[in-house]
Amino acid sequence: MRLNMEISLKLAITYLLKNKKRSIVTILEITIATILVTSIFLILNIYQNYMINIKKSEGNWETRFGNISYKKLYGLEKNSDITEIFVTKNLGMANLSLEGIKQCINLTAYDENAFKNLGIKLLSGRFPQNEKEIVISRNYGKQNKNVTLEIDGKKIKYKIVGIIEPTEDDIITLEENQIGAITFLNKSNLKSNDSINAYVSFKNKWHINDTSEEIANVLKFYENEYMQEQNLDLNIDLIKYYSIWDIIDERDAQIKFLVIFLISIIVITSSIIIYSIFNISIVEREKHFAVLSSLGSTKKQLCKIIVYEAIIILMISLIIGTVASMGIFKYTFYYFQTVLTNMNEALALACKNTIITVPYTKILFAFILIAITVFIAISLPIIKIFKLSILEGIKGRNYLRLKDKYKKTNYKSVDNLILNRNKKINSYKHISIVVGITISTFLFFIVRSYSININNVYSKQNSNIYNYTVEVDKEHVDDVKDRFWKTGTIKKMYSYMENSFFIQLNEDKINSSLKNVIQQNPKVKNEVFFTNITNELKCHVYAMDEENYNEFIKQIGINNIKDNECILLNYSDVKTDYYNGVYMTNYKTGDYIELYLNSKGDGTFSLTSTEDLAKFDMNKVTPYGDNQKKVKLKIASVTNQKPNSLLTYSSEIPNLCIIVKENALNNIEKYLYGISENDDTFVEEKMIIRVFANSRELLDKELEYINVDNKLSGEYMLKGFHEETNYNLQRWEITESMMCILIILCVITNIASIINIIVADFEEKKQYFYILISIGMTRKQLLKMILKEYSKYLFIALMIGILLSLGITYIIYKYKINFNDLYKFKIPYIEIITTLFIMLFILIVIMNFINRKIKKGNIANYINIKMI
């Protein structure tokens, strides 16, 4: 038995050494497949670590036990599953009076760890180090000044030691006239019944939800389930990245889909190519196997030869592949690190902290996957050995069988006859070549087509990773704009005014699609309508700058609107939740909508001053509800398109949005606030400037100048990044680059394998090519015949590849992108032409190779060999 094994192994090694070129191509193929699969897992791992770091920089905690009494913190501190705890305390709303400035401040106290771990971004100064210091999220130019805050009737003096960016909670929860402030929390001063928020991280990242609930129950943090539900929060954004397969976020799910898609393609491509190579090698050795069989070798022993060959090739490939992928990945990672560093400070930090770890389990999984691929690929050729007839094998050309129906002879020319006969007899080879080229073209086009169209969407949306929104007093808008333009900071800028009012939506005006959504999820009703009773809806009124306004009305095809008219944006573009594509209202062009100032539902209506009512032009006032006035606007157009200034800006959607002329918003405000049209003392006019910067560095510098150094007169409020857009584009850019690298590797392998198959095919046919020459076929005729055959393969493969990839991309595109009118699907013509040229080039290379081979070969040497 040992002897038999040794013979099989020896034969396997001998064959591999004898056919060095083919062995190298096979090793190359499996090596690249290994590189591709392990790289995908490495990328996944690095992405996971990277996202964990990003999310940790935004909040390095997993569970927040909100509003628990301080005495219960002891229970958490004693829990061995918990690795870190930090604490905050809500101190409440305070009134700030500072040299005439009156402001409402939401004050929170953080312990030392909370400052480090809650992602607070310091714009200037430092964090508080004692209970008498605060940092605030608005710059009054009063840093290092003392302020007095009045909390629950108690006046406390604080020193402003720093300016911070508004926290995410502040942006969501605070009203426009409120700002956030943070002081230092000294835990030793807390009383046992004081209510605190405890943020914790766990050792074991699995089942965090269950563990947290268990802790809350055991330590009796909350009186009932409702309280628990309200106060126990999980940092889902972070937790989901601990297990990449748990990610449900749509954009991350795309990465998951991409990973599965790429791995499937690699496995399928590799299987087909490895199958072709082994199949050719077995067909070539049929006689050899038949002779061995006639000498007493069992079919099992013959199969062992192939299995040994596969194992030897697999072992070499796996070792080279893993080492190469680690090397390549390390190199490319540093490249991406550099790219990310240039993009954004936070990302750079996250990237810097990301360590390239070797994910052993994932690499093992990749090994198993590749091994399975190889063994599946060789299974069919092995079956062929089992079916081998000794007699036919010895006679040779065991595979040359042809059904009578294929023996048609009425072909116009000899080359057509030979081509068709070849196709019928060597169909497996024909299919391998076509499939190989199809996969290459398919991969290339699917990436290019998807990329072109996604880029199209991004460019249409004016999406930019460096966008920022600044709110500026209208009188300073020109200063700020000038400053941005002059310093070359930005490439695009939009400015507009906005305000929100209420409208009441009658039942008949609620669109059926919105009704359906509400029926399916009753919670939505509370989120869309301000109150259940009156179907009140928040209505955002935007008045854009002239340039933006003209661009927009041109886009939607109207000439102008009057002061008492508006354009209704009747669309929701929040695609990640249940609002997807909801047309909210049934309003049509010519309908009227009526805006009013305060919610009718909350029953508390007050004007700035009751005396202001006297200023109203009573003829224009329509009595409404609690003495409120309403403004009636005629809808000049209903559109589902957003003006460029609002693209990517979805925070106020799905509330109803309307566009009016710049001065019209002013009039509406004055009218509803009860200020005379001629009264210029009304100064609440703020303008939003959205900038799209050329570089993050320049933008930061400029924002620091405007906000911190306060070198421009006036007061500016930072509204924060549109981070979703940032990550979306970054993810896409990184994914696209990674995909391109993977696809290029895949395409190179395929091309190498296709050339290998074609060369093997030529070598196999070479003898009868020389016979054809010996009986009178000219070299020109022969080359024409070969050219015809391979051009046919290339053309069919190219067509299938292009049509399949474009079809799939189109379906994905249509499914993902709802803006049908605005975003037309683009066909990558340049890529198609380029590919045609590449194919032509490959064809020329192959034909040149074949021509040289034929020219070099001596016919006499081939015609004296027994062929059949």
Add this chain to the structure above:
Amino acid sequence: MMEMLKIENLSKTFGENRNKVQALKNITFSVNKGEFISIIGASGSGKSTLLHLISGIDKPTSGKIYIQDEDISKYNMNQLTIFRRRHIGVIYQFYNLVPILTVRENIELPIRLDNRRIEDKKLKYIIDLLNLSGKERYLPTQLSGGEQQRVAIGRAIINNPSIILADEPTGNLDTKNSDEIMEYLKYSNKKYNQTIIMVTHNEKIALKSDRIIKIQDGSILFDKKNS
């Protein structure tokens, strides 16, 4: 008698320097139309090389080859190929049939390569003559050695060539099949007055021809008529 083939001072050398082998040395002879000659000699004597040079699948180092007074040694490979398919029929020891084509397709190949139409009557006559009826749609792998060689003869004579060159046509066959093949060749020689030049190492087979040329170490040892 009309001279069909004339060879003058034909030499062929393979390799260079130390590996230089002179396969043919200044060979001169001529063959008349309708003559059936055998070229005999030991293995490596140069007889097959001579046949390859006459058929134009290889080019001489020096010397001239005239076929019907046409000097083919000045032709390029393309001209030689066209000349071969129109004027020469070749039969090889290992048949050299195209494995993916049927019996019928292999026989009609030289005519189709010349973009001419094949006469069904003629094709049928050859198939019947070579006793291949009923096997027209067989692939070469489905035939015996003798049958394959008969297909090769069919392919060589379909074009009515002036010269048939046969390189060990019976070398791979048993006595019965060898005799059959020789009969077909002789028949073709007599009926169509075709010139046949056959290379063989079998002297018994050679005796069936009109004239025997023996080659030894690349030179003609003797050239004699058969009684």
